[in-house]
Amino acid sequence: MKNKVVNLRNVSQNPCSMCMPLGGIIPFKGLEQSMVILHGSQGCSTYMRRFMAEHFNEPIDVGSSALNEKGTVYGGEENLKKGLDNILKVYNPKLIGILTTCLAETIGEDIDRISLEYLQEREMEDFPLVTVPTPAYSDSHTEGYFLAVKRIITRLAQKSEKNEKVNIIIPNISPADIREIKRILEGMEIAYTLLPDFSETMDAPFTNNFGKLPNGGTKLGDIRNMPGAKATIELGITVEDHLSPGKYLENSFGVPLYRLPLPIGLENTDKFILTLKTISGKEVPEMFRKERGRLQDCMIDSHKYNAQGIAVVFGEPELVYAVTKTCLENGIKPKVLATGSKNFKSGQLFGEESSNLKVLTETDFVHIRQVCKEMDVNLAIGNSEGKYLTEKEGIPLVRIGFPIHDRVGGQRILSVGYQGTIMFLDRITNTLLEYKLSNYRSSMYQKYFQGIDVK
Ligand code: SF4
Numbered sequence: 001m002k003n004k005v006v007n008l009r010n011v012s013q014n015p016c017s018m019c020m021p022l023g024g025i026i027p028f029k030g031l032e033q034s035m036v037i038l039h040g041s042q043g044c045s046t047y048m049r050r051f052m053a054e055h056f057n058e059p060i061d062v063g064s065s066a067l068n069e070k071g072t073v074y075g076g077e078e079n080l081k082k083g084l085d086n087i088l089k090v091y092n093p094k095l096i097g098i099l100t101t102c103l104a105e106t107i108g109e110d111i112d113r114i115s116l117e118y119l120q121e122r123e124m125e126d127f128p129l130v131t132v133p134t135p136a137y138s139d140s141h142t143e144g145y146f147l148a149v150k151r152i153i154t155r156l157a158q159k160s161e162k163n164e165k166v167n168i169i170i171p172n173i174s175p176a177d178i179r180e181i182k183r184i185l186e187g188m189e190i191a192y193t194l195l196p197d198f199s200e201t202m203d204a205p206f207t208n209n210f211g212k213l214p215n216g217g218t219k220l221g222d223i224r225n226m227p228g229a230k231a232t233i234e235l236g237i238t239v240e241d242h243l244s245p246g247k248y249l250e251n252s253f254g255v256p257l258y259r260l261p262l263p264i265g266l267e268n269t270d271k272f273i274l275t276l277k278t279i280s281g282k283e284v285p286e287m288f289r290k291e292r293g294r295l296q297d298c299m300i301d302s303h304k305y306n307a308q309g310i311a312v313v314f315g316e317p318e319l320v321y322a323v324t325k326t327c328l329e330n331g332i333k334p335k336v337l338a339t340g341s342k343n344f345k346s347g348q349l350f351g352e353e354s355s356n357l358k359v360l361t362e363t364d365f366v367h368i369r370q371v372c373k374e375m376d377v378n379l380a381i382g383n384s385e386g387k388y389l390t391e392k393e394g395i396p397l398v399r400i401g402f403p404i405h406d407r408v409g410g411q412r413i414l415s416v417g418y419q420g421t422i423m424f425l426d427r428i429t430n431t432l433l434e435y436k437l438s439n440y441r442s443s444m445y446q447k448y449f450q451g452i453d454v455k
Helices: 020-028 042-056 069-074 077-091 102-106 111-121 141-156 175-187 220-224 245-253 266-280 286-306 317-329 351-356 365-374 384-393 417-448
Strands: 034-039 095-100 129-132 166-169 192-195 231-235 257-260 310-314 333-338 358-360 379-382 397-399
Touching: 020 034, 020 042, 020 095, 020 129, 020 141, 034 042, 034 077, 077 095, 077 111, 095 111, 095 141, 111 129, 129 141, 141 192, 141 220, 141 245, 166 175, 166 245, 166 266, 175 192, 175 266, 175 286, 175 417, 192 220, 231 245, 231 266, 245 257, 257 266, 266 286, 266 317, 266 417, 286 417, 310 317, 310 365, 310 384, 317 333, 317 379, 317 417, 333 365, 358 365, 365 384, 379 384, 379 417, 384 397, 397 417
Parallel strands: 034 095, 095 129, 166 192, 166 231, 231 257, 310 333, 310 379, 333 358, 379 397
Antiparallel strands: none
């Protein structure tokens, strides 16, 4: 039999991203008393719930219209309507998000029409059903996330009176990171609307009373009033305009937009704090100046070790950008940047540094491993999927981002702000030290006394 030649670059093995509706679910989990339903087959919602439950270590409820063969051939409208009835009965939510899966998109389900019809039939026209088309074969979870945030605003925001609040658009970061951003805002005495805010819903304190929907999340009334805010800060410089919630608020309601990188690292956190100062006219409290000084001290302590790091940074574009910038500030040499998304404007973002970086978009871990070997990478920074780099190449992994499913505490990893950056830098430096201390004797003896067993 003739050998079949398969071009491995035309297939994906362990992709460096997850599917689009999975990213779209997360913002809904950061709204008060909200539920979400996936229009498609049941396995999709099971897979997504599992991933999220492992990362956040919280119960994750996601409805499914459970499309079967009949629904696939004749349309799944009835299934979706039944699913919505059940969700209203069981959870009594204030808002429901409807996301599509590959199957629903492939058979051409029109969720806008179905949801409109549903609300008319049940005589509940004012109920917020937020539809988000998320064909997983077209984009990654990152695009799903921002599209969901934009659709939530598009559905709820209304022309409102001017107020003193600042809108903050939050990318997919940990609940601990969101809490740190809130601490900074409160420290500067700035009124805010954070969207989404899953700092409490996805990392809830233990109580004896189990509620079907967790407490916390952005209030729907606050989202309605976002058009009256003083400004929007979107922590998303890699987000394309058509997915940008901040751009929508600017274009539709004239809310001034500041697009900033995630505040990880000295320069990025400075930008965040100084922008808050500019918008509010308030002084930066002494507390943050001290934290900044401690970060500088941490950078001095660790730079001599960090200079030995040759890193691959992978995951969602926004995080990859912020982490790479932090590496460059601290002497770590980022060599490979990888994301599963199509759009990563690295060329424009790193200026002169770009020529030293190997950028992989829409990539998978087979390709990342291969490039890491070529570039002598000795440090991986990203989510749990990077475990393949450790298992197969012995490259140690500093875990950050989503998903963290092979360790506990993904929801508690703090990396933003001056304080978060200190913790993040310490994690990197200690990983490099551990790697060096557990390897240097054998590599030295191998170099100078080949053949002598040093164990
Ligand atoms: S890739 Fe498509 S089929 Fe697979 S879980 Fe995601 S939506 Fe479902």
